[in-house]
Amino acid sequence: MATLRVVATYEITIILALLLVIVVGKLLNGEIVTDGLLHTKLPGSEHQISPARVQLLVMTLAGAWEYVTLVLKDYPLHKMPEMPNSLMAVFAGSHAVYLGSKTLPILLTKLRSVIR
Amino acid sequence: MVDFVRRLFSMYTLMVLVGYTLLILIGWLAAIVILKIQRDQIDLTYVLSENDGGASMSRFQLMIFTFVISLSFFLVIVGNGENPPRFPEAIPPGVLALLGISASSYLVSKGIQQNTEEAAAAAAIAVTPSAAKVAAGGTQDFVAKDFAGMTATVTWSIEPNDPAVYGQIDPKMGHYVAPAAVPAAKHITVKATTSGQVVGSATIDLS
Numbered sequence: 458m459a460t461l462r463v464v465a466t467y468e469i470t471i472i473l474a475l476l477l478v479i480v481v482g483k484l485l486n487g488e489i490v491t492d493g494l495l496h497t498k499l500p501g502s503e504h505q506i507s508p509a510r511v512q513l514l515v516m517t518l519a520g521a522w523e524y525v526t527l528v529l530k531d532y533p534l535h536k537m538p539e540m541p542n543s544l545m546a547v548f549a550g551s552h553a554v555y556l557g558s559k560t561l562p563i564l565l566t567k568l569r570s571v572i573r
Numbered sequence: 574m575v576d577f578v579r580r581l582f583s584m585y586t587l588m589v590l591v592g593y594t595l596l597i598l599i600g601w602l603a604a605i606v607i608l609k610i611q612r613d614q615i616d617l618t619y620v621l622s623e624n625d626g627g628a629s630m631s632r633f634q635l636m637i638f639t640f641v642i643s644l645s646f647f648l649v650i651v652g653n654g655e656n657p658p659r660f661p662e663a664i665p666p667g668v669l670a671l672l673g674i675s676a677s678s679y680l681v682s683k684g685i686q687q688n689t690e691e692a693a694a695a696a697a698i699a700v701t702p703s704a705a706k707v708a709a710g711g712t713q714d715f716v717a718k719d720f721a722g723m724t725a726t727v728t729w730s731i732e733p734n735d736p737a738v739y740g741q742i743d744p745k746m747g748h749y750v751a752p753a754a755v756p757a758a759k760h761i762t763v764k765a766t767t768s769g770q771v772v773g774s775a776t777i778d779l780s
């Protein structure tokens with residue numbers, strides 16, 4: 458059984474590592490399209506950088522990094538670390554800002570048409 | 574002989590046998606998927622893209638967190654090799670909340686995107702006539718109608734915008750008056766605009 462565990466561990470490690478390498482490789486060499494990732498999608502301003510998207514990218518990478526460091530501390534104990542409340546709040550706020558930036562123009566357009 | 578058969582089919586042997594069979598099956602499936610991705614038979618080119626082709630931030634963050642949480646989960650199960658692998662006793666609510674926010678954000682974003690596209694389609698204006706031939710000194714009236722066939726309030730303009738050479742259009746009524754003499758470039762574009770955005774157009778050929 459011990460041998461089975463070792464083989465299983467190596468197999469899953471290799472599968473996940475290969476998948477990660479392929480996806481990251483395709484992201485870096487442009488085979489996975491990332492054009493316009495940080496650009497606003499509003500009609501007429503498609504090529505402008507969107508601050509809401511930039512902050513979501515920064516928060517996503519920072520949050521992921523923070524969680525990985527917590528995992529690297531706790532993994533020998535077979536324990537998933539809890540996400541700090543402060544990080545959760547920042548993360549939720551970041552998503553709210555992003556979604557708000559997408560919703561606001563629609564609401565304003567509808568409001569204008571109602572007023573008109 | 575009976576002892577040998579009993580040993581061969583003991584629960585322990587069966588568990589190991591099932592374990593190796595599952596490993597081979599998983600390895601085989603994973604190899605097929607990875608090879609297909611590598612050969613672009615499973616095409617990931619637009620995995621982060623919206624329908625319009627632009628990359629989506631909500632898809633990107635969902636992908637990042639899927640990788641981070643799944644790799645973390647695997648690392649936690651395996652441990653550092655001192656103890657046998659085992660599942661964590663509990664998945665912290667914060668981690669589930671994080672995945673929930675990440676996935677919900679993606680779903681809400683898709684909903685907003687759909688709403689925007691429908692709003693853009695609904696905002697589209699049909700200009701009639703879409704093409705007109707106007708003689709020197711002649712006139713032509715343009716009308717903008719929305720998707721329901723109702724007359725829409727738009728601001729009219731022409732391109733090129735030089736009244737002395739190409740004539741002029743009433744910005745409110747859509748009444749075009751051609752110049753007295755036909756210019757060298759006889760093709761004019763009529764634009765219908767709302768909130769600074771062009772929502773419809775038509776063409777004029779001067780003759």
